[in-house]
Amino acid sequence: xxxxxxxxxxxxxxxxxxxxxxxxxxxxxxxxxxxxxxxxxxxxxxxxxxxxxxxxxxxxxxxxxxxxxxxxxxxxxxxxxxxxxxxxxxxxxxxxxxxxxxxxxxxxxxxxxxxxxxxxxxxxxxxxxxxxxxxxxxxxxxxxxxxxxxxxxxxxxxxxxxxxxxxxxxxxxxxxxxxxxxxxxxxxxxxxxxxxxxxxxxxxxxxxxxxxxxxxxxxxxxxxxxxxxxxxxxxxxxxxxxxxxxxxxxxxxxxxxxxxxxxxxxxxxxxxxxxxxxxxxxxxxxxxxxxxxxxxxxxxxxxxxxxxxxxxxxxxxxxxxxxxxxxxxxx
Amino acid sequence: xxxxxxxxxxxxxxxxxxxxxxxxxxxxxxxxxxxxxxxxxxxxxxxxxxxxxxxxxxxxxxxxxxxxxxxxxxxxxxxxxxxxxxxxxxxxxxxxxxxxxxxxxxxxxxxxxxxxxxxxxxxxxxxxxxxxxxxxxxxxxxxxxxxxxxxxxxxxxxxxxxxxxxxxxxxxxxxxxxxxxxxxxxxxxxxxxxxxxxxxxxxxxxxxxxxxxxxxxxxxxxxxxxxxxxxxxxxxxxxxxxxxxxxxxxxxxxxxxxxxxxxxxxxxxxxxxxxxxxxxxxxxxxxxxxxxxxxxxxxxxxxxxxxxxxxxxxxxxxxxxxxxxxxxxxxxxxxxxxxxxxxxxxxxxxxxxxxxxxxxxxxxxxxxxxxxxxxxxxxxxxxxxxxxxxxxxxxxxxxxxxxxxxxxxxxxxxxxxxxxxxxxxxxxxxxxxxxxxxxxxxxxxxxxxxxxxxxxxxxxxxxxxxxxxxxxxxxxxxxxxxxxxxxxxxxxxxxxxxxxxxxxxxxxxxxxxxxxxxxxxxxxxxxxxxxxxxxxxxxxxxxxxxxxxxxxxxxxxxxxxxxxxxxxxxxxxxxxxxxxxxxxxxxxxxxxxxxxxxxx
Numbered sequence: 001x002x003x004x005x006x007x008x009x010x011x012x013x014x015x016x017x018x019x020x021x022x023x024x025x026x027x028x029x030x031x032x033x034x035x036x037x038x039x040x041x042x043x044x045x046x047x048x049x050x051x052x053x054x055x056x057x058x059x060x061x062x063x064x065x066x067x068x069x070x071x072x073x074x075x076x077x078x079x080x081x082x083x084x085x086x087x088x089x090x091x092x093x094x095x096x097x098x099x100x101x102x103x104x105x106x107x108x109x110x111x112x113x114x115x116x117x118x119x120x121x122x123x124x125x126x127x128x129x130x131x132x133x134x135x136x137x138x139x140x141x142x143x144x145x146x147x148x149x150x151x152x153x154x155x156x157x158x159x160x161x162x163x164x165x166x167x168x169x170x171x172x173x174x175x176x177x178x179x180x181x182x183x184x185x186x187x188x189x190x191x192x193x194x195x196x197x198x199x200x201x202x203x204x205x206x207x208x209x210x211x212x213x214x215x216x217x218x219x220x221x222x223x224x225x226x227x228x229x230x231x232x233x234x235x236x237x238x239x240x241x242x243x244x245x246x247x248x249x250x251x252x253x254x255x256x257x258x259x260x261x262x263x264x265x266x267x268x269x270x271x272x273x274x275x276x277x278x279x280x281x282x283x284x285x286x287x288x289x290x291x292x293x294x295x296x297x298x299x300x301x302x303x304x305x306x307x308x309x310x311x312x313x314x315x316x317x318x319x320x321x322x323x324x325x326x327x328x329x330x331x
Numbered sequence: 332x333x334x335x336x337x338x339x340x341x342x343x344x345x346x347x348x349x350x351x352x353x354x355x356x357x358x359x360x361x362x363x364x365x366x367x368x369x370x371x372x373x374x375x376x377x378x379x380x381x382x383x384x385x386x387x388x389x390x391x392x393x394x395x396x397x398x399x400x401x402x403x404x405x406x407x408x409x410x411x412x413x414x415x416x417x418x419x420x421x422x423x424x425x426x427x428x429x430x431x432x433x434x435x436x437x438x439x440x441x442x443x444x445x446x447x448x449x450x451x452x453x454x455x456x457x458x459x460x461x462x463x464x465x466x467x468x469x470x471x472x473x474x475x476x477x478x479x480x481x482x483x484x485x486x487x488x489x490x491x492x493x494x495x496x497x498x499x500x501x502x503x504x505x506x507x508x509x510x511x512x513x514x515x516x517x518x519x520x521x522x523x524x525x526x527x528x529x530x531x532x533x534x535x536x537x538x539x540x541x542x543x544x545x546x547x548x549x550x551x552x553x554x555x556x557x558x559x560x561x562x563x564x565x566x567x568x569x570x571x572x573x574x575x576x577x578x579x580x581x582x583x584x585x586x587x588x589x590x591x592x593x594x595x596x597x598x599x600x601x602x603x604x605x606x607x608x609x610x611x612x613x614x615x616x617x618x619x620x621x622x623x624x625x626x627x628x629x630x631x632x633x634x635x636x637x638x639x640x641x642x643x644x645x646x647x648x649x650x651x652x653x654x655x656x657x658x659x660x661x662x663x664x665x666x667x668x669x670x671x672x673x674x675x676x677x678x679x680x681x682x683x684x685x686x687x688x689x690x691x692x693x694x695x696x697x698x699x700x701x702x703x704x705x706x707x708x709x710x711x712x713x714x715x716x717x718x719x720x721x722x723x724x725x726x727x728x729x730x731x732x733x734x735x736x737x738x739x740x741x742x743x744x745x746x747x748x749x750x751x752x753x754x755x756x757x758x759x760x761x762x763x764x765x766x767x768x769x770x771x772x773x774x775x776x777x778x779x780x781x782x783x784x785x786x787x788x789x790x791x792x793x794x795x796x797x798x799x800x801x802x803x804x805x806x807x808x809x810x811x812x813x814x815x816x817x818x819x820x821x822x823x824x825x826x827x828x829x830x831x832x833x834x835x836x837x838x839x840x841x842x843x844x845x846x847x848x849x850x851x852x853x854x855x856x857x858x859x860x861x862x863x864x865x866x867x868x869x870x871x872x873x874x875x876x877x878x879x880x881x882x883x884x885x886x887x888x889x890x891x892x893x894x895x896x897x898x899x900x901x902x903x904x905x906x907x908x909x910x911x912x913x914x915x916x917x918x919x920x921x922x923x924x925x926x927x928x929x930x931x
Binding site (some may be wrong): 099100196233235248 | 470471546572757758812813882913
């Protein structure tokens with residue numbers, strides 16, 4: 001009976017396909033289980049990922065949530081992903097009134113420096129401003145309440161910005177954010193931008209930090225048991241025909257050392273067709289865990305299945321409970 | 332007994348005269364006292380501005396000055412003496428309150444200048460002609476000026492509030508102390524300089540590249556290399572995009588678009604290119620220069636050139652980057668100048684040095700009016716004596732080329748020529764016309780330089796020597812951050828094409844000697860050439876650049892007692908093209924080499 005229902009629903013899905021302009025993405029995914037083909041229909045209304053095991057379909061909702069069909073019986077309503085816009089700009093704005101030290105030397109490139117120290121209150125206020133930029137921040141209400149309590153006048157963080165000779169490198173800057181609030185992990189974020197892309201390092205550790213360079217080295221060389229380190233860079237280069245975006249990242253955490261790189265080539269002819277290769281490698285064993293090769297083509301019509309008569313599990317409320325549990329763990 | 336009238340008159344005269352003599356004597360005494368108390372602060376101010384200021388800069392950058400210590404010191408000492416005497420006399424002419432004010436002003440000027448130089452001066456970079464963007468320092472300038480006003484005014488007011496005698500003695504004592512402190516430092520620095528190799532090298536002969544034959548070519552055969560300074564292959568692409576058809580004059584050439592220079596920086600790139608000797612960070616620079624020019628690779632290369640009838644003419648105006656003192660007869664146009672055999676234009680030199688002093692001591696807001704790049708000091712010294720002529724490397728090269736044209740020479744053998752031009756070294760001074768333009772963009776400068784080279788090629792064609800010539804257009808290095816690879820065009824003798832060929836073979840300047848030898852038909856003796864590599868070859872290459880890594884100690888600057896700028900050489904190993912190199916640079920160095928001595 002169940003099988004008949006499945007077939008009936010699948011037929012319903014197939015026969016009720018929505019047609020719209022979008023991209024058809026074809027490719028392969030390879031892991032230790034072998035190689036499987038992917039066929040993805042991607043449009044502004046949603047997407048459908050077809051694999052050997054079945055179809056995974058998703059539909060964007062008006063409020064940014066995602067209705068994801070996991071099977072012919074169950075769909076999951078996921079909340080909108082938080083997008084923190086203008087993070088760098090918000091950090092940089094805090095430096096607006098800071099004095100500029102004009103003989104600072106950080107490597108051969110940077111010769112100007114600005115720095116501000118943020119109190120607990122200032123860090124909480126900054127956190128609140130970040131939450132304000134997230135749509136549907138109601139899900140983060142407990143966090144908001146916590147930040148609204150403030151953190152006092154003790155220093156909790158520093159923000160430093162280095163700039164080079166602006167005549168020669170007008171697009172370059174190095175931004176560093178260091179958090180050392182009581183009860184929280186030590187956090188270091190470094191973002192270096194230039195005309196070709198971004199270099200980033202994000203490190204977090206529970207152990208007291210006196211020298212971040214040494215700490216980052218320890219996270220790389222040890223098993224990352226005491227924290228995590230995410231570092232990498234983006235590189236963007238364009239010619240007349242296509243834009244090439246390369247992203248490389250390495251994650252050191254909990255005994256893992258995962259290396260990810262992806263190369264995306266996007267056509268500049270208006271269709272924005274693209275192709276990409278991505279590899280996730282275990283850097284310690286040098287074993288390729290996943291490789292992904294995709295090619296996307298703009299088409300007039302894509303097939304997006306209608307999602308009907310499935311049980312919908314709403315996880316948007318569930319996030320509140322999870323978040324509350326996490327906050328209770330830390331505070 | 333009555334005194335006669337005559338005697339009375341005499342007595343009156345005596346009283347008046349003796350009274351006048353007394354007054355004059357007292358006034359003379361007062362003047363002498365004013366003179367004595369004025370001497371120390373006036374001497375202090377004059378010592379700082381006339382001697383210590385300029386000489387401290389000289390000693391710290393001796394390698395960049397084409398003159399010896401005494402050439403600068405003695406004239407400045409004389410100026411100091413005259414100025415100190417004159418100032419002391421002038422100050423002493425003032426009396427009472429005016430004297431106290433003037434004395435306070437002179438002393439506070441000296442004190443503020445001392446504080447400015449020792450505590451408030453910014454690192455405005457090497458005075459290497461790249462200019463200072465003064466707009467970046469506006470805030471600092473205002474703050475600095477405010478500090479000066481407060482110190483100057485406050486100091487003067489304070490001194491005037493004291494009793495005259497106390498103020499005089501305080502000023503004198505403080506001036507003597509500052510004179511002693513600076514005098515001792517001056518002595519130590521002078522001693523260290525005079526006993527250093529920086530000073531010794533100046534006493535020995537200097538070597539310059541003679542530009543007398545810069546526009547000569549051989550009627551019998553030429554290998555011509557253009558080194559366009561700081562010219563990345565990214566700049567070729569950018570210039571061609573901005574100026575379509577820019578590369579048309581080079582249609583007979585092959586563009587190797589995947590070439591790196593191994594080293595970033597004229598030093599050590601050019602010497603490595605010519606001699607094939609990799610840079611050794613563990614030895615002093617002079618030792619490396621010696622080993623490079625006199626090593627086996629160098630001996631073979633230059634001897635083979637000679638045996639094949641070539642003489643090497645190297646044209647560059649900077650001279651200092653190549654260790655020419657070790658090149659011997661390998662470079663035919665090296666001109667030796669004995670240690671004392673040059674002309675110093677002393678009045679101009681003194682003016683420039685005093686201006687340098689003002690630049691050091693004055694408040695920041697005024698520095699821009701006294702800024703001058705260090706290369707102006709080269710104009711104060713004429714080393715091109717005995718028939719030596721300066722080499723041209725920028726728009727003057729182009730203008731002279733148009734004016735003089737090329738002269739083919741017969742009976743002098745074949746020529747291996749290197750024309751080292753300014754290229755796209757910032758600040759960009761040439762536009763796409765090409766003409767002098769200090770507001771030129773990178774694309775304009777790149778296009779202008781390629782047009783200058785194209786003009787030279789036209790001259791070769793006019794002389795009927797283009798086809799038979801092997802011509803390479805490349806650079807000593809690219810950008811220091813993102814565009815490290817260099818342009819590389821080559822036209823072999825006898826090669827003609829309708830359209831420029833392009834090769835992505837992974838080549839480096841390690842192939843320079845081998846490629847030249849191959850093209851003159853000589854045995855490469857095991858050296859690689861650019862022809863040994865093809866598109867798609869997997870080759871691991873390294874690019875190295877000097878860097879300031881604060882985890883490593885600073886080292887001494889070459890031919891100086893001062894501290895060098897860089898501490899290490901970063902090594903980037905990569906496989907692929909310029910994009911792969913860029914990725915590796917972003918990942919970080921694969922190796923770090925601490926320096927023993929820093930070139931600048």
